[in-house]
Structure formats: structure tokens, C-alpha cells
Amino acid sequence: MNAFSFTPPGSPAKYDYLIVGAGFAGSVIAERLASQRGARVLLIDRRPHVGGNAYDEKDAAGILYHKYGPHIFHTNSEQVFDYLSQFTEWRPYEHKVLAHVRGQLVPIPINRTTLNKLFGLDLQTDEQAAEYLASRAEPVADIQTSEDVVINAVGRELYQLFFRGYTRKQWGLDPSELDKQVTSRIPTRTNTDDRYFGDTFQAMPLEGYTKMFERMLDHPLIDIRTGVDFAELKDNAFEIADHLIYTGPIDEYFDFRFGKLPYRSLKFDHQTLEQEQFQEVAVVNYPNEDVPFTRISEYKHLTGQTAPVTTITYEYPSAEGDPYYPIPRPENQELFKQYEALADATDNVTFVGRLATYRYYNMDQIVGQALATFRRMDEKLSKERPQPEAVEAA
Known part of the structure; x- marks a missing residue:
């Protein structure tokens, strides 16, 4: 050619x-x-x-959805935020995620609310929550793997409830076979902060990522x-x-x-439902290995759109497909x-x-x-x- x-x-x-x-x-x-x-x-x-994996578009129902799964913008870098602000206005948004565990929806990352709800406790202070987590933790002398990180911090029961199954689905490997960085990214909190991220700047491009890229x-x-x-x-x-x-x-x-x-890939099942809202937050994780997908995302929480219908995405990790995660x-x-x-x-x-x-x-x-x-x-x-x-x- x-x-x-x-x-x-x-x-x-x-x-x-x-x-x-x-x-x-x-x-x-x-x-x-x-x-x-x-x-x-x-x-x-x-x-x-x-736009790469951040590409978004309106589906047939007019719902702005993320074709390659939810992309939530957050940063502590004022320089990065100011740079992108040249190309978009922002919609303030603080991301919250729930995990479906033992038939309940509880906040993830694990916080005091998670512990109280899951174990029927009445922890009132950060100190009480810290003491409780310390009582469950199983110290690991030489932390090498993702399993070590979590068990050292919160013990084996919470590790199995929240991390083992999700990680095995996401990576196709047991946490004991993965570098410690995988789970080191996820904090454990003793307060009731149920935001997924703690960054200074948390927002979504007002008209979507694709519009931001087009202006850029x-x-x-x-x-x-x-x-x-x-x-x-x-x-x-x-x-x-x-x-x-x-x-x-x-x-x-x-x-x-x-x-x-080697990479892990993802497959997405996008569905538009004849109802205003499907779930109470943008993302719900499903850590149990008996459930084939890892999470369900609902985009109207991210975009602030109002409509009589809603679009959700089931996310399935895969060994084949576009490279997503090294x-x-x-x-x-x-x-x-x-x-x-x-x-x-x-x-x-x-x-x-x-x-x-x-x-x-x-x-x-x-x-x-x-x-x-x-x-x-x-x-x-x-x-x-x-x-x-x-x-x-x-």
C-alpha cells in the first residue's frame, strides 16, 4: 500500500x-x-x-456509557487536573463501590461500616475498628505476595470474603501467585469514609471523555x-x-x-434496562468465585444523566482479547x-x-x-x- x-x-x-x-x-x-x-x-x-479505553458514547437509548468499562477520574496532581481542565468542564463525583458479600452489600474498601454490618458489631471509633482489625490480622514476617499483604492487614476470613475470589477471577491466578502490588493498592480504613478513592481531585468530564479527547x-x-x-x-x-x-x-x-x-483482558456485556436505576452506586463488586463476573457498573451514577431507562455493564475477566492488565x-x-x-x-x-x-x-x-x-x-x-x-x- x-x-x-x-x-x-x-x-x-x-x-x-x-x-x-x-x-x-x-x-x-x-x-x-x-x-x-x-x-x-x-x-x-x-x-x-x-480515547483509547476511556472512550465513551451514547447507546441507542441515549445513555452515555463507557465501552471498555467504567473509567473514574481521580488524581492528587494539580498539574494533571489543570492540564485536562483546558479541554473539559467537570462534574463533581466521588466514587463509591459496594461488595456483594454473604448476601449483603457492604462498602469496599473495608471500613468501619463494613465491619459493623458484616459481623453485627457496634464499633464507634477509629480506635475500636483498628483494635478489631488488629485482633483478626495474622502477621506475615516476609510480605511477598498479594495474599501476604491482605492476611497481614486483616486476617484470613476477610481475605477470603473480599479478595481471594475476586483476584482469582480478575487475574486467573491465586493471590499467592501475584506480586504484592496488586492488593497493596487497596486501603483498609477504620473510619466510615465510604469513598473508593481519597484523592484531592475527584470528578468526571462533564460531557464525557470522548468530547474531552476531541477538544484536546x-x-x-x-x-x-x-x-x-x-x-x-x-x-x-x-x-x-x-x-x-x-x-x-x-x-x-x-x-x-x-x-x-502476558496480559489479562476483559469482556463486557452492556445491557439497557427498562428501569430508572439498577443499583444504588455506580459499581458493585462480586468477589464470590461462584459468580462468573467481577462487577456490575451503572453509568448514570457517573454522568448524572436522568432517563427512564438505565445502562449497565457486566464485566468478565478473560485470558484472551485486548491487553488490559499486565x-x-x-x-x-x-x-x-x-x-x-x-x-x-x-x-x-x-x-x-x-x-x-x-x-x-x-x-x-x-x-x-x-x-x-x-x-x-x-x-x-x-x-x-x-x-x-x-x-x-x-
């Missing part, structure tokens, strides 16, 4: 940058390069849309081509642009030279390091993002990583040549 056959009329014969992947990492860097450096950017994605990428120096697989262009990449920014799977870029990096095991990190060494030795290619660095990141962390990557590129470019006047976004 002609490497330039998909470029819009009037586009340059050669771009400054070809960016592979129109999720947060690729889109943020595209916007920064165009608006701050006056660079000509071609942004491609194999999916038929921008609305710049005369950015050309966007979706439904384009990098594999079709790889041999001609440096005829298209001087520099490549790659946010796809790092093992795929190197043709799986050392073998495939599996945190030491042997997988060793395999990644082999690819990372190849990436470090590859000229004129910048690897950035979740798939290119084989790390699970929250959305704000990806934005922060992309902004930091741009700053490094900008500093290098500034030394090589003077910075042009910033080009205003259209």
Missing part, C-alpha cells in the same frame, strides 16, 4: 511525528507537540475512535486517522515522519522476539526488561504509556507520564533549535 494514501488532502508530505495510539498517552503528547512546539503530528489508532486533538497541526493498524505502516514509518512515538504493546513492536508479554509476576518483569533494553537502543522512537512500558497506570498517571515525556523532548529540542511561537488550537 502507499504509505501516504490515508493522509488527508493538503497534509504534509512528511510529518514531524507519527504517534501510534490515540489514548491518553498519545493524545496528550500530540496536543503538546502541536500547541507548544508547532510540530506537525499524525496520530493513528487501530480502533475506529480516539482539535488542532490544525494534528491529523488523526483511526482504523489504521501500525503494522501496515511500520516499514514506512520514517518516510511518514522523522520521529515515532509508540504507545502500543512493546512486545508487538519488536515482533514478539522474546515471546509474548500480569505482575517477577518472570513477566524479566521478560519486559529484555524488550525495554531493545527500546532503549532504538533510535528515533519514544515508548510511552501503559502498554509500551508494561505497567498498570491510572488515567492521571498516564497523563503525568505523557506530560513528563513531552517536557524531556521539549528540553532536548530547545537545545537543538529555538522554540517557535506556540500555535493556538483551532
Whole structure:
């Protein structure tokens, strides 16, 4: 195929940058390069849309839903929040999650309300809750795995109720086989704070993520081509642009030279129901292994939409499908390091993002990583040549 056959009329014969992947990492860097450096950017994605896994759209019933499962924005970084605020207004939203355990819906992360409800207790203070958890904890001298983390903090019964089944479904592995980072992310509280996150900034893009991405990428120096697989262009990449920014799977870029990096995937069952509300919060977790899905999400809680119908999503972890979660095991990190060494030795290619660095990141962390990557590129470019006047976004 002609490497330039998909470029819009009037586009340059050669771009400054070809960016592979129109999720947060690729889109943020595209916007920064165009608006701050006056660079000509071609942004491609194999999916038929921008936004990566954060993509949202209205379904046939007019409900704004997240095609790839719920994406809840939260961050402690004022810089990240201010950056994204250029492209969206926000709807204040504090995420709450319930877990379906022993026939009850109780707050997760575990807090004092969870303990009182589940065990028929009357803990009144943080101190009482802390003492109760300490009485159940089973100290682990050398914490190595996700199982160790939880049992050390809250003991085996709570571990089995909330973590073991959910983790086995999510990862296809027992928590004893997973790195401690998996469950270290989930706090245990002694107060009655039932918010899932404790971050300073918690909000949802007022008109959705896709609108935010569209504004971010609305710049005369950015050309966007979706439904384009990098594999079709790889041999001609440096005829298209001087520099490549790659946010796809790092093992795929190197043709799986050392073998495939293991990922967990997800499958989604989206349903629209003829009722106003399905559940009392946006997400309900189902830790029991007898239930095949891990959680049910209801989007109207996130968006604030009012409608006589509602859309929900059942989420099923899978070994096959798009790569979502790098599996945190030491042997997988060793395999990644082999690819990372190849990436470090590859000229004129910048690897950035979740798939290119084989790390699970929250959305704000990806934005922060992309902004930091741009700053490094900008500093290098500034030394090589003077910075042009910033080009205003259209």
C-alpha cells in the first residue's frame, strides 16, 4: 500500500511525528507537540475512535456509557487536573463501590461500616475498628505476595470474603501467585469514609471523555486517522515522519522476539434496562468465585444523566482479547526488561504509556507520564533549535 494514501488532502508530505495510539498517552503528547512546539503530528489508532479505553458514547437509548468499562477520574496532581481542565468542564463525583458479600452489600474498601454490618458489631471509633482489625490480622514476617499483604492487614476470613475470589477471577491466578502490588493498592480504613478513592481531585468530564479527547486533538497541526493498524505502516514509518512515538504493546513492536508479554483482558456485556436505576452506586463488586463476573457498573451514577431507562455493564475477566492488565509476576518483569533494553537502543522512537512500558497506570498517571515525556523532548529540542511561537488550537 502507499504509505501516504490515508493522509488527508493538503497534509504534509512528511510529518514531524507519527504517534501510534490515540489514548491518553498519545493524545496528550500530540496536543503538546502541536500547541507548544508547532510540530506537525499524525496520530493513528487501530480502533475506529480516539480515547483509547476511556472512550465513551451514547447507546441507542441515549445513555452515555463507557465501552471498555467504567473509567473514574481521580488524581492528587494539580498539574494533571489543570492540564485536562483546558479541554473539559467537570462534574463533581466521588466514587463509591459496594461488595456483594454473604448476601449483603457492604462498602469496599473495608471500613468501619463494613465491619459493623458484616459481623453485627457496634464499633464507634477509629480506635475500636483498628483494635478489631488488629485482633483478626495474622502477621506475615516476609510480605511477598498479594495474599501476604491482605492476611497481614486483616486476617484470613476477610481475605477470603473480599479478595481471594475476586483476584482469582480478575487475574486467573491465586493471590499467592501475584506480586504484592496488586492488593497493596487497596486501603483498609477504620473510619466510615465510604469513598473508593481519597484523592484531592475527584470528578468526571462533564460531557464525557470522548468530547474531552476531541477538544484536546482539535488542532490544525494534528491529523488523526483511526482504523489504521501500525503494522501496515511500520516499514514506512520514517518516510511518514522523522520521529515515532509508540504507545502500543512493546512486545508487538519488536515482533514478539522474546515471546509474548502476558496480559489479562476483559469482556463486557452492556445491557439497557427498562428501569430508572439498577443499583444504588455506580459499581458493585462480586468477589464470590461462584459468580462468573467481577462487577456490575451503572453509568448514570457517573454522568448524572436522568432517563427512564438505565445502562449497565457486566464485566468478565478473560485470558484472551485486548491487553488490559499486565500480569505482575517477577518472570513477566524479566521478560519486559529484555524488550525495554531493545527500546532503549532504538533510535528515533519514544515508548510511552501503559502498554509500551508494561505497567498498570491510572488515567492521571498516564497523563503525568505523557506530560513528563513531552517536557524531556521539549528540553532536548530547545537545545537543538529555538522554540517557535506556540500555535493556538483551532
